[in-house]
Amino acid sequence: MTLITDVRLRRILDSRGNPTVEADVLTESGGFGRAAAPSGASTGEYEAVERPPSEAIAAAREHAVPRLVGEAYAGNQREVDAVLHAADGTDDFSEIGANSAVAISMAAAKAGADVLGAPLFQHLGGTFRGENFPIPLGNVVGGGEHAADATDIQEFLAAPVGAPSVEDAVFANAAVHAAVADLLEDRGVPCGKGDEGAWAPSIDDGEAFEIVDEAVSMVEEEVGFEVGFGLDVAGAELYDADSGTYEYSDASRDTDEQIAYIAELVDEYDLVYVEDPLDEDDYEAFADLTDEVGDRTLICGDDLFVTNTDRLRNGIDQGAANSILIKPNQIGTLTDAFDAIELATENGYDSVVSHRSGETEDATIAHLAVATDAPFIKTGAVGGERTAKLNELIRIADDAT
Ligand SMILES: C=C(OP(=O)(O)O)C(=O)O
Numbered sequence: 389m390t391l392i393t394d395v396r397l398r399r400i401l402d403s404r405g406n407p408t409v410e411a412d413v414l415t416e417s418g419g420f421g422r423a424a425a426p427s428g429a430s431t432g433e434y435e436a437v438e439r440p441p442s443e444a445i446a447a448a449r450e451h452a453v454p455r456l457v458g459e460a461y462a463g464n465q466r467e468v469d470a471v472l473h474a475a476d477g478t479d480d481f482s483e484i485g486a487n488s489a490v491a492i493s494m495a496a497a498k499a500g501a502d503v504l505g506a507p508l509f510q511h512l513g514g515t516f517r518g519e520n521f522p523i524p525l526g527n528v529v530g531g532g533e534h535a536a537d538a539t540d541i542q543e544f545l546a547a548p549v550g551a552p553s554v555e556d557a558v559f560a561n562a563a564v565h566a567a568v569a570d571l572l573e574d575r576g577v578p579c580g581k582g583d584e585g586a587w588a589p590s591i592d593d594g595e596a597f598e599i600v601d602e603a604v605s606m607v608e609e610e611v612g613f614e615v616g617f618g619l620d621v622a623g624a625e626l627y628d629a630d631s632g633t634y635e636y637s638d639a640s641r642d643t644d645e646q647i648a649y650i651a652e653l654v655d656e657y658d659l660v661y662v663e664d665p666l667d668e669d670d671y672e673a674f675a676d677l678t679d680e681v682g683d684r685t686l687i688c689g690d691d692l693f694v695t696n697t698d699r700l701r702n703g704i705d706q707g708a709a710n711s712i713l714i715k716p717n718q719i720g721t722l723t724d725a726f727d728a729i730e731l732a733t734e735n736g737y738d739s740v741v742s743h744r745s746g747e748t749e750d751a752t753i754a755h756l757a758v759a760t761d762a763p764f765i766k767t768g769a770v771g772g773e774r775t776a777k778l779n780e781l782i783r784i785a786d787d788a789t
């Protein structure tokens with residue numbers, strides 16, 4: 389029933405106005421799945437390779453599509469993803485492009501779910517999934533590679549850890565986003581939005597901490613449950629390998645100073661989450677920081693792990709971080725993303741399923757998070773390509789998918 393009969397690939401627009409790859413997968417019994425690849429701006433050095441969409445599409449048509457059509461079953465995700473790896477023949481998807489691979493992988497999963505008549509999260513995770521929901525981390529102020537002339541730290545994230553439901557959590561994040569706008573207006577700070585819909589004011593990190601802290605407290609009072617906040621420092625973007633220092637607009641910190649600075653921020657602002665506080669090559673520094681504050685906050689590896697089980701294993705061995713960001717396009721297939729989550733869970737690392745700064749309306753990650761019982765999802769607070777995932781989570785909770 390789920391034998392693949394056609395795979396169609398096309399270029400569509402992403403949220404930055406750039407082209408990206410969309411895939412349609414059709415099956416023998418009329419099953420249909422459609423998915424699109426997201427795209428990063430602050431990409432990790434060790435991510436699978438994203439090729440220019442036209443090249444990725446041409447290469448996938450030549451190498452992958454003939455091996456899938458009439459040969460593989462959309463309902464067998466591991467088989468589809470193994471075919472993608474075999475068709476690519478490299479260890480980083482540099483032949484067919486991780487963008488073609490992930491679009492086909494996710495579209496196949498949706499086609500498989502369509503044939504079975506099951507929601508995607510249930511097809512991926514089994515019948516006992518759908519009771520637990522991830523806490524959404526919502527980017528409310530941002531800079532770094534996502535907005536010019538804004539904060540050095542890439543993302544200030546609302547984290548409604550006490551929300552009684554996913555719906556309450558999603559609305560709390562939107563309320564923090566709105567409260568930040570009010571506070572910026574009170575201070576006479578004009579601003580637009582960055583790539584992920586977060587406010588991108590021309591202020592320093594210190595002022596951003598004050599504003600987000602106040603916004604979070606205001607919303608916490610309003611909603612009556614705990615709303616914390618977290619960061620994506622995107623440390624690799626701040627790190628200068630020649631000098632061995634983290635370069636901020638107003639400071640330069642060596643690795644020990646960076647560890648001390650982050651530890652101080654964790655305690656001063658009760659941060660519940662800190663992603664990529666250090667360079668992507670520095671497992672040792674990650675381990676030192678985790679040792680210092682890992683009992684009271686999540687230290688998450690994004691560029692550090694790039695959703696790669698080998699890099700995660702290395703981190704587990706060294707005690708680096710206690711949480712992993714999961715971005716399917718960093719590794720190229722749903723199977724690889726799934727395996728990274730399983731390895732993380734087995735070793736007590738919390739998974740945070742994540743969007744990219746360049747996104748589409750595709751909502752697969754909402755299903756992936758529910759399917760894997762991931763405790764967190766990071767997918768923005770507002771903006772159509774972000775709300776596509778948040779609203780899908782609300783629908784899953786409402787049994788309306
Ligand atoms: C979502 C992120 O940004 P990008 O997609 O640009 O890597 C991130 O760094 O976590």
Ligand SMILES: [Mg+2]
Nearest residue numbers: 620663664690
């Ligand atoms: Mg990140």
